[in-house]
Structure formats: C-alpha cells, structure tokens
Amino acid sequence: MGKSAPPITIEPMRLRDLPDILRIEKASFTTPWSENAFLSELLENDYAFYLVARVGEQAVGYVGVWLIAGEGHITNIAVHPDYRRQGLGRRLMMAIEQLCRERRISRMTLEVRRSNAIAQSLYRQLGYVGAGYRRGYYRDNNEDALIMWKDLRQQALTSSSEESP
Numbered sequence: 548m549g550k551s552a553p554p555i556t557i558e559p560m561r562l563r564d565l566p567d568i569l570r571i572e573k574a575s576f577t578t579p580w581s582e583n584a585f586l587s588e589l590l591e592n593d594y595a596f597y598l599v600a601r602v603g604e605q606a607v608g609y610v611g612v613w614l615i616a617g618e619g620h621i622t623n624i625a626v627h628p629d630y631r632r633q634g635l636g637r638r639l640m641m642a643i644e645q646l647c648r649e650r651r652i653s654r655m656t657l658e659v660r661r662s663n664a665i666a667q668s669l670y671r672q673l674g675y676v677g678a679g680y681r682r683g684y685y686r687d688n689n690e691d692a693l694i695m696w697k698d699l700r701q702q703a704l705t706s707s708s709e710e711s712p
Contacts, residue, residue, distance in 0.1 A: 553602050553603050554602075555600050555601065555602055555607070555635065555638070556600070556601050557598055557599070557600050557601075557638060557639065557642045558598065558599060558601060559596075559597070559598060559599075560589065560597035560598060560599045560606070560609060560611075561599075562586075562589060564599050564606040564609075565582060565585055565586070567599075567605055567606035567607070567627075568585060568599070568606055568609055569582055569585070570627070571606070571607070571608065571609065571625050571626070571627045572625060574627060574628050575625040575626075575627075575628075576625070577687040577688070578685075578686060578687045580623065588611065588622070592613070594613045594614055594615050595611060595612070595613055595622070596611065596612050596613075596614065596643075596646060597609060597610070597611040597612075598610050598611075598639060598642050598643055598646070600626070600630075600635050600638065600639055602630075607626065607627045607629070607630040607635065608624075608625060608626035608627060608630060608635045608636070608639055609623075609624070609625060609639070610623070610624040610639040610640065610642070610643045611623050611624070611643075612643050612646070612647065612655075614647065614650055614652055617651070617652060617653050617654070618652060618653070618654045618655065618656060619643070619644075619647040619652045619654070619655040619656070619699075620655070620656050620657070621640075621643070621655065621656070621657035624636060624639055624640065626639070636666075636669055637669060637672075637673070640669070640670075640673055641673070644673075644697075644699065647699060648699055652699060653698065653699055653700055654696060654697065654698055654699060655675075655696070655697045655699060656694065656695065656696045656697075657670065657675070657694075657695050658681060658684060658692035658693065658694055658695075659692060659693050659695060660685060660690050660691075660692060660693075661680065661690055661691040661692065661693055662690060667693060667695075670695050670697075671695075673697065674697045674698075674701065675695035675696060675697045676695060676696055676697070677693050677694070677695055678694045678695065678696050679693075679694050680692065680693055680694065681694060
C-alpha cells in the first residue's frame with residue numbers, strides 16, 4: 548500500500564501558521580476571516596486560544612476558543628478539504644475541550660449553520676445539545692445559527708439522538 552502518512556499533531560497555533568490557516572479559511576468559508584482578524588486573536592485577545600492540527604510543519608486544521616466567565620465559546624473550526632473525513636475535526640474539538648478543562652471551564656458553546664448537518668452531527672456525538680437559534684446570524688446569506696452547549700462537568704457523552712430545538 549506504500550509508505551504511511553506522517554503523524555498528525557495538535558499544538559498551539561503560531562504566527563507562522565497563518566498562511567496555511569488563511570488557505571484553510573478561504574477553502575472552507577464564504578466569508579473567511581482576514582489575516583488581521585487572526586493576528587488580533589493571537590496577539591491582542593487575552594481570552595483567545597487557538598490550536599492547529601499539523602502534518603509535519605503544515606497546518607491542516609485549526610480550532611479557536613474564547614474563555615470568558617467560566618465558559619468556552621468556540622470561535623471557529625476548519626479542516627483543509629484534503630484532510631476532511633479523517634476524524635481531525637473530532638480531534639481538534641476534543642483537544643480544545645481538554646484545554647478548557649485544564650483551565651477550569653465548566654461549559655462550552657458554539658454556533659453552527661442551520662444547514663450544516665455534518666458539523667451538527669459531530670457536535671452532538673461529542674455531547675453538545677441544541678439550545679436555540681440566532682436568526683440571520685450568518686451575514687453572507689442571512690442563515691440562522693443553531694446554538695449548541697456542552698457541560699464539561701458531565702463525564703459521559705450525551706446521546707447523539709437528542710433533539711435539537
């Protein structure tokens with residue numbers, strides 16, 4: 548079958564990751580974050596923490612969180628199209644949850660497009676529960692966002708069959 552792929556590591560995001568991160572953003576979102584937005588997050592926002600999934604020195608995915616008032620708010624998560632469907636999104640989410648636990652964060656939240664069934668399924672598998680909608684949240688097409696929450700104090704993952712609002 549040939550040589551095996553290099554291992555994927557998850558580490559804190561560095562400034563030198565930004566060219567890779569911006570490529571992932573452009574490939575993943577209709578309104579990608581700018582370089583300045585990431586620079587602000589990394590250099591000026593004391594509440595922000597970002598992790599990257601790497602293959603060698605190349606960033607192939609990332610996740611960000613703001614830690615405020617005992618809660619972790621996922622700001623964004625994306626995996627390069629060439630590395631999707633390999634469990635990287637799950638690994639990144641689990642790594643950021645571990646970072647939150649280490650910092651005594653008790654709950655996490657995120658918004659996800661109402662139409663993004665794949666991401667919603669992953670989040671439910673990880674124990675996130677739908678809690679309502681933000682109407683017109685996404686500016687590119689005025690799509691609603693499903694708000695999801697997870698209690699990190701719970702040890703067992705919530706069933707993926709739970710209903711969303």
